Amino acid sequence: MPTVLLIEDDVESRKRMARLFIRHGWDVIEALEGKAGIELAFAKRPDAIVCDLLLPKISGLQVCRAIREKLDLARIIIMAGRRYNIDREAVLEAGGDDYFVKPLKWEKLAAALKRPRRRPGKLVGRDSRSLKFHPPSTRIKFWGVRGSIPVPGPRTIGYGGNTTCVEVRINGDIIILDAGSGIRELGLSLNEEFGTAPMNLTLLLTHTHWDHIQGLPFFLPAYQAKNTINVFGYQGARDGLATILAAQMELPFFPVSWKNLPGTIKVRELKKMEFSLGKVRVHSRFLNHPGVCAGYRLFTREGSIAFLPDNEPFEPLKLKLAERDGVHADRARAQAVVQRSKLVEFLKDTDVLILDAQYTDEKYQEHIGWGHGALSRVVSLALEARAKKLFLFHHDPAHDDRQIDEMLERARLLVVESGRTLEVEAAREGAEIWLSGSVPAR
Ligand SMILES: [Zn+2]
Numbered sequence: 001m002p003t004v005l006l007i008e009d010d011v012e013s014r015k016r017m018a019r020l021f022i023r024h025g026w027d028v029i030e031a032l033e034g035k036a037g038i039e040l041a042f043a044k045r046p047d048a049i050v051c052d053l054l055l056p057k058i059s060g061l062q063v064c065r066a067i068r069e070k071l072d073l074a075r076i077i078i079m080a081g082r083r084y085n086i087d088r089e090a091v092l093e094a095g096g097d098d099y100f101v102k103p104l105k106w107e108k109l110a111a112a113l114k115r116p117r118r119r120p121g122k123l124v125g126r127d128s129r130s131l132k133f134h135p136p137s138t139r140i141k142f143w144g145v146r147g148s149i150p151v152p153g154p155r156t157i158g159y160g161g162n163t164t165c166v167e168v169r170i171n172g173d174i175i176i177l178d179a180g181s182g183i184r185e186l187g188l189s190l191n192e193e194f195g196t197a198p199m200n201l202t203l204l205l206t207h208t209h210w211d212h213i214q215g216l217p218f219f220l221p222a223y224q225a226k227n228t229i230n231v232f233g234y235q236g237a238r239d240g241l242a243t244i245l246a247a248q249m250e251l252p253f254f255p256v257s258w259k260n261l262p263g264t265i266k267v268r269e270l271k272k273m274e275f276s277l278g279k280v281r282v283h284s285r286f287l288n289h290p291g292v293c294a295g296y297r298l299f300t301r302e303g304s305i306a307f308l309p310d311n312e313p314f315e316p317l318k319l320k321l322a323e324r325d326g327v328h329a330d331r332a333r334a335q336a337v338v339q340r341s342k343l344v345e346f347l348k349d350t351d352v353l354i355l356d357a358q359y360t361d362e363k364y365q366e367h368i369g370w371g372h373g374a375l376s377r378v379v380s381l382a383l384e385a386r387a388k389k390l391f392l393f394h395h396d397p398a399h400d401d402r403q404i405d406e407m408l409e410r411a412r413l414l415v416v417e418s419g420r421t422l423e424v425e426a427a428r429e430g431a432e433i434w435l436s437g438s439v440p441a442r
């Protein structure tokens with residue numbers, strides 16, 4: 001009896017497919033998320049794998065790549081709730097055999113399962129018994145992808161409603177980028193993972209606008225004496241970093257004061273633009289955003305990650321200010337070109353670029369000077385910097401899932417029109433990225 005592995009987080013959709021396969025004489029094994037799916041694929045070696053594109057943690061594409069790295073026997077069918085031609089290409093490029101839009105019809109599935117695979121199946125690697133899944137040592141996970149204010153609800157369920165927070169794991173070290181409301185969920189997850197073991201966490205703040213620190217009072221690890229949190233950031237516009245962080249927890253805003261948090265919390269103000277966090281080298285750069293706001297680039301063995309959650313393009317702002325101040329437009333434009341080229345240099349060849357793409361080009365015209373990105377300029381910056389993968393980030397609180405989908409599609413079209421190569425995704429709460437994108441050899 002042939003076996004199919006279903007990797008799908010949506011219970012209804014998984015059950016429905018399981019029934020379909022069972023009815024047609026298949027054995028069914030099931031996984032709820034990517035990592036478990038990869039492990040099951042290696043352990044059970046199914047004849048076919050049907051995997052959702054948008055899984056809650058790692059994506060269907062990453063699952064595909066990780067499986068193909070070592071196992072090229074099964075037919076892999078990726079399914080998605082939407083139809084983009086670009087997704088189909090990405091699926092094939094990742095080693096998938098077919099791409100279908102949900103709900104899957106048995107006739108289509110059966111036809112695909114009968115078709116010969118594009119490449120003959122083979123076992124990759126020397127020893128079939130050594131198949132084991134090892135996640136790469138550098139991983140990134142999005143816990144909050146929104147700008148300005150949390151916007152939970154049915155309209156934002158796809159990309160998530162929490163404000164900025166990204167977790168980076170590098171060889172077991174945990175670096176948290178910003179402490180928006182997404183950090184609350186991260187805290188709960190860390191608590192479950194560590195149990196009674198102590199945590200040693202690094203929190204790197206870009207700036208202290210509320211959407212980047214508002215989750216800190218609800219970060220559970222700070223409430224446990226066993227844990228240490230090292231907080232790094234640049235001094236705020238007026239007060240020191242420690243004063244600002246403590247202020248949002250003062251009465252009458254919050255019942256627990258900063259100094260009474262049981263965890264050991266050390267706040268260190270950064271003075272240099274190049275420094276190390278453990279073994280990770282970090283470069284920073286001040287961005288085009290009101291107040292003091294830094295962008296960071298983390299260098300790891302598997303590549304680099306650039307994090308610029310709040311950043312406005314230089315030229316439109318410079319031109320607007322020039323008009324107000326009576327400065328010649330050419331001079332303003334020349335200044336903007338210099339600033340931009342410095343930013344391009346800072347981002348050169350980065351593997352993952354997480355960049356403020358709050359506004360569509362049209363909406364940006366009404367928000368010049370607000371400190372945030374405009375879609376086509378975000379894409380052109382990433383292209384010029386030769387980034388490998390761009391994540392549209394700091395989604396506007398007014399944008400629902402459909403609008404972000406449209407912005408993503410537009411960004412991908414801009415890349416196609418440029419004739420260059422750049423993978424583009426919209427950052428999604430719960431999504432995980434593996435920097436190497438592959439399974440290390442044993
Ligand atoms: Zn922000």
Ligand SMILES: [Zn+2]
Binds near residue numbers: 207289293310
């Ligand atoms: Zn800000």
